[in-house]
Amino acid sequence: MPSDNAPTPLPDVPIRIKRLPNSGGLPLPAYATDGAAGMDIVAAESLTLRPGARAAVATGIALAIPAGWEVQVRPRSGLALKNGITCLNTPGTIDSDYRGEVKVILANLSDEYFEVKRGERIAQLVPAQVQRALLIEVEELDDTKRGSGGFGSTGR
Numbered sequence: 001m002p003s004d005n006a007p008t009p010l011p012d013v014p015i016r017i018k019r020l021p022n023s024g025g026l027p028l029p030a031y032a033t034d035g036a037a038g039m040d041i042v043a044a045e046s047l048t049l050r051p052g053a054r055a056a057v058a059t060g061i062a063l064a065i066p067a068g069w070e071v072q073v074r075p076r077s078g079l080a081l082k083n084g085i086t087c088l089n090t091p092g093t094i095d096s097d098y099r100g101e102v103k104v105i106l107a108n109l110s111d112e113y114f115e116v117k118r119g120e121r122i123a124q125l126v127p128a129q130v131q132r133a134l135l136i137e138v139e140e141l142d143d144t145k146r147g148s149g150g151f152g153s154t155g156r
């Protein structure tokens with residue numbers, strides 16, 4: 001049971017989507033369950049990924065994401081765990097001004113060939129609000145306890 005003080009979910013962000021000529025018969029990205037964070041997106045082509053290979057896989061869709069937002073392309077854990085298939089550039093970034101076909105850059109980290117079948121769900125899309133930075137160039141930065149320590153400097 002949700003508690004009485006459950007936070008209000010953010011409203012759905014509207015994103016215009018266009019089917020491209022190669023999308024015939026394919027479903028649009030969709031949430032698999034009511035609580036799914038990502039919309040599963042399917043491959044619009046079939047291909048074979050040899051061990052260690054990567055490919056930009058067509059999805060048959062293009063988006064117009066509202067300004068101030070992006071869409072992240074993330075791997076599916078089942079493909080990762082069972083087949084060693086991930087998105088090489090995860091999370092992939094779809095810019096709000098990109099109007100080309102959304103592609104999923106799959107990599108086969110396993111030692112077996114992997115068949116991507118057209119219509120198979122290969123990744124998931126998550127919209128995210130983007131905060132842009134204003135860079136302020138300075139001569140000196142303030143001191144901190146960490147300083148330039150990093151990359152395991154605090155121990156395991």
Ligand SMILES: O=c1ccn([C@H]2C[C@H](O)[C@@H](COP(=O)(O)OP(=O)(O)OP(=O)(O)O)O2)c(=O)[nH]1
Nearest residue numbers: 073089092093094095096098101102103104105
């Ligand atoms: O997984 C991805 C990542 C990117 N893109 C598209 C949409 C994105 O807006 C564009 C550019 O992506 P990114 O900025 O990550 O790549 P880049 O190498 O910096 O290319 P560019 O110089 O075009 O920005 O490529 C995809 O379709 N799928």
Ligand SMILES: [Mg+2]
Nearest residue numbers: 093094095098
């Ligand atoms: Mg870029």
